[in-house]
Amino acid sequence: MLKIENLHVYYGAIHAIKGVSLEVNEGEIVTLIGANGAGKTSILRTISGLERAKEGTVEYMSQNIGALPATEIVKMGISHVPEGRRVFTNLTVTENLELGAYLSKNKKANAASMKLVFEHFPRLHERRNQVSGTLSGGEQQMLAMGRALMSKPKLMMLDEPSMGLAPILVRQIFSIIEEIHKEGTTILLIEQNAHMALSIADKGYVLETGKIVIQGPAKELLESEDVRNAYLGGAAADAKC
Amino acid sequence: MTITQQVIQQLINGISLGSVYALIALGYTMVYGIIRLINFAHGEVFMIGAFVGYFAITVLGLPFIAAIIIAMVFCAILGMIVERLAYKPLRKAHRVAALMTAVGVSMFFQNAAIALKWIGASPKGFPRVIEVQRYHIMENVSITSDRLLTMGVALLLMFLLQFIVHKTLMGKAMRAVSLDKDTAQLMGINVDKTISFTFALGSALAAAAGVLFALNYGVVVYQMGLLPGLKAFVSAVLGGIGIIPGAMLGGMLIGIVEVSVSAAGYSMVRDAVAFTILILVLLVRPAGLFGKNVREKV
Ligand SMILES: Nc1ncnc2c1ncn2[C@@H]1O[C@H](COP(=O)(O)OP(=O)(O)O)[C@@H](O)[C@H]1O
Numbered sequence: 001m002l003k004i005e006n007l008h009v010y011y012g013a014i015h016a017i018k019g020v021s022l023e024v025n026e027g028e029i030v031t032l033i034g035a036n037g038a039g040k041t042s043i044l045r046t047i048s049g050l051e052r053a054k055e056g057t058v059e060y061m062s063q064n065i066g067a068l069p070a071t072e073i074v075k076m077g078i079s080h081v082p083e084g085r086r087v088f089t090n091l092t093v094t095e096n097l098e099l100g101a102y103l104s105k106n107k108k109a110n111a112a113s114m115k116l117v118f119e120h121f122p123r124l125h126e127r128r129n130q131v132s133g134t135l136s137g138g139e140q141q142m143l144a145m146g147r148a149l150m151s152k153p154k155l156m157m158l159d160e161p162s163m164g165l166a167p168i169l170v171r172q173i174f175s176i177i178e179e180i181h182k183e184g185t186t187i188l189l190i191e192q193n194a195h196m197a198l199s200i201a202d203k204g205y206v207l208e209t210g211k212i213v214i215q216g217p218a219k220e221l222l223e224s225e226d227v228r229n230a231y232l233g234g235a236a237a238d239a240k241c
Numbered sequence: 242m243t244i245t246q247q248v249i250q251q252l253i254n255g256i257s258l259g260s261v262y263a264l265i266a267l268g269y270t271m272v273y274g275i276i277r278l279i280n281f282a283h284g285e286v287f288m289i290g291a292f293v294g295y296f297a298i299t300v301l302g303l304p305f306i307a308a309i310i311i312a313m314v315f316c317a318i319l320g321m322i323v324e325r326l327a328y329k330p331l332r333k334a335h336r337v338a339a340l341m342t343a344v345g346v347s348m349f350f351q352n353a354a355i356a357l358k359w360i361g362a363s364p365k366g367f368p369r370v371i372e373v374q375r376y377h378i379m380e381n382v383s384i385t386s387d388r389l390l391t392m393g394v395a396l397l398l399m400f401l402l403q404f405i406v407h408k409t410l411m412g413k414a415m416r417a418v419s420l421d422k423d424t425a426q427l428m429g430i431n432v433d434k435t436i437s438f439t440f441a442l443g444s445a446l447a448a449a450a451g452v453l454f455a456l457n458y459g460v461v462v463y464q465m466g467l468l469p470g471l472k473a474f475v476s477a478v479l480g481g482i483g484i485i486p487g488a489m490l491g492g493m494l495i496g497i498v499e500v501s502v503s504a505a506g507y508s509m510v511r512d513a514v515a516f517t518i519l520i521l522v523l524l525v526r527p528a529g530l531f532g533k534n535v536r537e538k539v
């Protein structure tokens with residue numbers, strides 16, 4: 001479904017992504033883990049068309065999307081839940097969701113999508129008329145995910161959805177990701193919370209300073225000594241999750 | 242005439258003038274909100290709008306309201322062209338570069354107006370399109386029909402703007418783009434188109450203000466955008482630049498203060514008052530009445 005090959009991304013002179021290749025097949029949950037600054041966000045932003053690769057290809061549904069504007073990429077069914085949620089804090093919950101369906105002029109279909117979002121996130125329904133800047137961090141994460149669902153994506157990319165949330169909320173968010181996946185959406189999940197991410201994923205990639213250093217089935221990564229030592233922090237991480 | 246009557250009368254006059262400032266201020270504030278640019282050419286859009294209205298009435302023989310609409314459409318298109326040619330190429334440049342460009346565009350329009358033979362340097366009388374009547378509201382308090390029309394049109398346009406910004410998808414997109422352009426793109430919002438639309442809206446409002454102003458003062462001239470433009474800019478800063486209701490309130494307040502200063506017998510300094518207010522706001526509360534006081538990095 002999504003195939004990235006030999007991707008190189010620069011910020012001026014900074015070489016942030018150094019030849020990354022990865023693949024997401026339809027129906028999978030794929031996770032990309034790595035420490036802060038490894039380049040996870042840069043990869044997602046490049047897929048979405050917010051950054052441009054200097055070298056390499058991004059192929060989606062057998063089509064090269066590397067040069068398309070971000071608005072076209074959304075249209076093709078990729079939606080991106082950005083790092084730090086980035087809800088439109090000056091707009092209400094409902095308005096945020098409406099913008100999630102910006103490209104769809106079909107009012108009926110949009111109303112149905114909103115209903116579905118409210119089923120996943122009853123909390124958002126309670127707060128639907130509230131200005132989203134007044135929501136808690138967890139609620140904003142739900143809104144960012146709900147907003148991304150409004151465009152009925154085939155591929156949903158999430159950038160550290162658990163960031164800064166209490167463990168109980170993290171579990172809730174992850175179980176909703178699994179629900180969304182069961183309904184037929186392919187997932188590319190970025191996390192620093194490697195344990196949680198690997199436990200729901202089919203496949204994992206480990207990124208270190210712009211390069212993929214380990215990759216394989218999520219189960220194997222969970223058990224791998226290298227990953228355990230570097231990213232799961234042994235027993236400490238197990239306790240945290 | 243009692244003090245109360247005086248005050249009510251000046252409030253009416255002030256709100257009438259202020260509603261024109263408010264219309265112009267909205268353009269400053271919306272453009273600032275979306276691309277963080279003080280569009281110093283905005284006063285010239287106001288002037289051009291007044292001239293388009295003038296020609297629509299004197300040459301085409303159109304009724305006043307039709308003249309306003311034509312001026313609005315003309316300036317909406319002009320605003321989009323200016324944005325596309327002058328500001329869009331500088332979107333990633335330093336803000337001072339865009340600011341200087343805006344000053345340049347302003348000078349360009351003033352000089353182009355002088356150079357055009359149907360405009361020129363000398364003022365032209367704006368036709369008396371409506372019969373000026375005086376309506377008595379209470380003893381010693383009255384309002385003239387041209388002022389009433391000005392207020393009516395201005396309020397209607399502000400109401401329309403609020404509707405567009407809050408109820409339409411484009412308006413929601415405008416607010417999203419002004420907050421976060423990257424995330425707006427992730428929704429599929431076309432940022433360029435949204436910015437263009439914002440210029441169109443702001444310019445159309447300035448054009449309407451130009452025609453209304455010309456009606457009230459009975460004259461159109463190439464420099465007419467200068468003072469109202471600056472006062473409207475002060476209004477936008479007073480209300481909190483980037484904040485739409487702030488521009489409306491700021492415009493009304495500047496209008497009321499200006500009219501009151503004149504009425505108190507200090508009409509010599511009435512233009513200086515707006516600038517005194519600007520300095521005070523910048524010193525005491527730079528974010529304006531409605532703004533959150535956060536320091537902005539330049
Ligand atoms: N806009 C930017 N300008 C310059 N450098 C950046 C920018 N964004 C990210 N970087 C750099 O690129 C590298 C990867 O960052 P990022 O993709 O955000 O990593 P992660 O999401 O894994 O934390 C880091 O070294 C970061 O400092």
Ligand SMILES: [Mg+2]
Nearest residue numbers: 040041042083
């Ligand atoms: Mg990141």
